[in-house]
Amino acid sequence: MQLTSFSFKSNVRRKLIDPLLQRNMKRFGGRFVEARAAVMTEVDNLETIRVAAAAIRDRSLANLDSYLLTFEERARARGTEVHWAETAQDVNRILIEIAQANGVKKIVKSKSMVSEESGLNDAVEAVGIQAVETDLGEYILQLAHEPPSHIIAPAIHKSVEEVAELFSEKHHTPRSTDIPALCREAREQLRPHFLSADMGISGGNFLIAETGSVVIVTNEGNGRMVTTLPKIHVAITGIEKVLPTLNDFSTIVRLLTRSATGQSITNYVSMLTGPRQEGDLDGPEQSHIILVDSGRSRLLGTEMQKALRCIRCGACMNHCPVYQNIGGHAYGWVYPGPIGAILTPSYVGLENALDLPQASTLCGACQVVCPVKIPLPELMRVLREKSFEQGLRPWYERLSVRMWRGLANHPRLYALFTQLGVRVLRVLGGKKKLLHRLPGLDGWTEGRDMPAPQGRTFRELYRKKHS
Amino acid sequence: MRVGLFVTCLVDMMRPRIGFATLKLLQDAGCDVVVPPHQTCCGQPGFNSGDRESGRAMARRFLADFESFDHVVAPSGSCTGMIRCHYAELFPEDPALQTRLNALSARTFELTDFLVNVLKVERLESAFQGSITYHDSCSGLRELGIKQQPRQLIGRVAGARLQEMDKPEICCGFGGTFSIKLGEIATRMADNKCQDALTTKADAIVGGDLGCLLNIEGRLRRLGDETTQVLHVAEVLAGPEPDPN
Ligand code: SF4
Numbered sequence: 001m002q003l004t005s006f007s008f009k010s011n012v013r014r015k016l017i018d019p020l021l022q023r024n025m026k027r028f029g030g031r032f033v034e035a036r037a038a039v040m041t042e043v044d045n046l047e048t049i050r051v052a053a054a055a056i057r058d059r060s061l062a063n064l065d066s067y068l069l070t071f072e073e074r075a076r077a078r079g080t081e082v083h084w085a086e087t088a089q090d091v092n093r094i095l096i097e098i099a100q101a102n103g104v105k106k107i108v109k110s111k112s113m114v115s116e117e118s119g120l121n122d123a124v125e126a127v128g129i130q131a132v133e134t135d136l137g138e139y140i141l142q143l144a145h146e147p148p149s150h151i152i153a154p155a156i157h158k159s160v161e162e163v164a165e166l167f168s169e170k171h172h173t174p175r176s177t178d179i180p181a182l183c184r185e186a187r188e189q190l191r192p193h194f195l196s197a198d199m200g201i202s203g204g205n206f207l208i209a210e211t212g213s214v215v216i217v218t219n220e221g222n223g224r225m226v227t228t229l230p231k232i233h234v235a236i237t238g239i240e241k242v243l244p245t246l247n248d249f250s251t252i253v254r255l256l257t258r259s260a261t262g263q264s265i266t267n268y269v270s271m272l273t274g275p276r277q278e279g280d281l282d283g284p285e286q287s288h289i290i291l292v293d294s295g296r297s298r299l300l301g302t303e304m305q306k307a308l309r310c311i312r313c314g315a316c317m318n319h320c321p322v323y324q325n326i327g328g329h330a331y332g333w334v335y336p337g338p339i340g341a342i343l344t345p346s347y348v349g350l351e352n353a354l355d356l357p358q359a360s361t362l363c364g365a366c367q368v369v370c371p372v373k374i375p376l377p378e379l380m381r382v383l384r385e386k387s388f389e390q391g392l393r394p395w396y397e398r399l400s401v402r403m404w405r406g407l408a409n410h411p412r413l414y415a416l417f418t419q420l421g422v423r424v425l426r427v428l429g430g431k432k433k434l435l436h437r438l439p440g441l442d443g444w445t446e447g448r449d450m451p452a453p454q455g456r457t458f459r460e461l462y463r464k465k466h467s
Numbered sequence: 468m469r470v471g472l473f474v475t476c477l478v479d480m481m482r483p484r485i486g487f488a489t490l491k492l493l494q495d496a497g498c499d500v501v502v503p504p505h506q507t508c509c510g511q512p513g514f515n516s517g518d519r520e521s522g523r524a525m526a527r528r529f530l531a532d533f534e535s536f537d538h539v540v541a542p543s544g545s546c547t548g549m550i551r552c553h554y555a556e557l558f559p560e561d562p563a564l565q566t567r568l569n570a571l572s573a574r575t576f577e578l579t580d581f582l583v584n585v586l587k588v589e590r591l592e593s594a595f596q597g598s599i600t601y602h603d604s605c606s607g608l609r610e611l612g613i614k615q616q617p618r619q620l621i622g623r624v625a626g627a628r629l630q631e632m633d634k635p636e637i638c639c640g641f642g643g644t645f646s647i648k649l650g651e652i653a654t655r656m657a658d659n660k661c662q663d664a665l666t667t668k669a670d671a672i673v674g675g676d677l678g679c680l681l682n683i684e685g686r687l688r689r690l691g692d693e694t695t696q697v698l699h700v701a702e703v704l705a706g707p708e709p710d711p712n
Contacts, residue, residue, distance in 0.1 A: 009649070012649070012651060012652060013651060016651055016652070016655055321637055321638045321640070321656055321659075322652055322656075325652060325655045325656060325659075326652060355648075355649070358645065358648055358649065359649060359652070360642070360645070361605065361638050361640060361641065361642025361643075361645045361646075361653075361656075362515060362605075362642060362643075362645075363605035363609070363638035363642065364605055364606070364609035364610065365605075365609070365636075365637075365638065367609070368609055381514075381515065381517070383517075384515070384516060384517030385517040385518075385519055386517070387517055388516065388517030388518050389517070393516075393517070397516065397648075401512070401513045401516050401517075401518045401521065402518070404508070404512060404513060404521070405510075405513050405518065405520065405521040405524060407507070408476070408507040408508040408510065408521075408524070408525060408528075409507075409524050409525075409528065411504070411505040411506070411507055414507045414508075418476075418479065418480050421480070422480050422481070432688075434688055441647055442650070443646070443647035443648060443649070443650030443653075444646055444647050444650055444653075444685070446650055446651070446654070447650060447651065447653070447654025447655075447657075447658075447686065447689065448650075448653075448654055448657060448682065448685030448686045448688075448689050449684075449685045449686075449688040449689045450681065450685055451481070451681055451684050451685060451688070451697075453480055453481040453482070454481070454482060454483055454484065456483060457479050457480055457483060458474050458478060458479040458480075458483035458486040458487075459474075459479060459502075459504065461483050461487075462483075462486070462487075462502055463504075
């Protein structure tokens, strides 16, 4: 996916004045938030399960190497070919090699965010292979030539009206805003692709080490079509997605679907363990798994490792007041919202996403809902520290932070400076006691006044009273 | 009970009257209040901007200024959150210092939390004519669990009526330096907060953190609203006092 995270601020500016996006974000508003809150009341020991889920993820990550090797061994024993991709480019290369070795001309895909990281669709199309997205949201975006803006609802930034327009233009059908009719239309378009594709690509929500299975948690039937109809199935997923046992999965899935869409369980939970075996009625002839590193292993053993607990439920972005106002595209890469503000700089380089860790008030709404208890604000702060230490922030910002530290650490100087400062600002505030412009603080005064200080500091007034 | 008052830098500079209101509330409740003269800032602006050293320097200073008190009280959930949740973790190399900081943190309280849960204040000599809508500032709410405390106290103020907004818990967009670095998003968030508060038709928007209040008031005034009051909860609880200016 094309990277624009380095121009976050101008992305934001555009998104804040995009009337369509603003309307769509308002409509989407709290739907997932409310659904999540409602369904969580079913779980009477939510906090206990969260603690257990976080511990499971930590255990998986602490022994990632051995669980991955176990997974590889068990998957191979069931006839799955396991491929290791160190970089995003490797993902595309491996996939194209498999496709070309088998004369693949058409690929059907169900949702895979990892394949967005490597821009897989463009890469396969460049070698003459057609890739058709079959997840409804992804299908819409492929028609519209847009990237996803949410990890579980990729087309959330689009309204029904826009989809109706798009379908009628691309399918040459009469325009309809009836959602079931639109779904039917997409299904009719996709069916021939499912039947004629030579390869299916899916993501993988989890890898189960003890059985060598890939788990897919989804609401759309396309997942099953993609993984069983074509003669080759390739699952692409990150190395951090491994879980030791099926039992662990059963704990995690209780939180995943509830945190994501607010459902007790999704329509489909599929466990894929190898290609069609003797006696099986369906399933692919070949089954492959591409295990992707692409920056993940760099986080292991560092204070950022907790970010790898993520089970991609999307709750952090649904609850994020920044995401709610700017949408997912502004973040400029595959993963938006709080977790994106952490993963993007970690995977593509801090210098390419400098503003993302700053794009949060650290309000903590994300941390409260994260099912695996990732301390998202703390991790953003760690990235801020790295930016500061590496001198990546603008000079005036570093200077003002250092100056304030110096002042705050020298009470007499602080007293002098603040006493002077508040007098000046009080005078500038005039009769209305408001500052409309403050040089150096345009970021504030462009959209807000600054209420003027009272004019004397507390310490002055207190000393006067008590002397 | 000897209580150290941590005024906070924003209150010191921008709204001393909040500091005096806090002082009055604590004294009325029978506390022996001391204001250590060398206090400055909790270090949060630097700490959240990625300068750990700011946090460390201020944590040491805080310890020197306040360790001798039975309790420390601040009219801010955000500064109290900084002290309670972040100071000790800044010194992984010094367990002895961590122990001292943890002990002090445990005695450090946000004002309304202290009034309700430590002093168990039942009566307030205050009056407020009109309706109030309360904004839950993020650090207080999520780091310290401050939610019912201010509401309970406002309920004891003669004449004050609480009128909840639709989403009192959503961030107002202040976020310290965020409000300047990403001012456009901050403004939009402040705008949403103002709209939500205004639909309650409350006479005053009240909260426990001055940063948020400046953000909200700044947006309100820019929008042309000159009448809705924006007040710190301490001002409401202490009642009107002659401006010491
Ligand atoms: S960080 Fe937590 S809340 Fe966000 S997507 Fe990952 S698991 Fe879900």
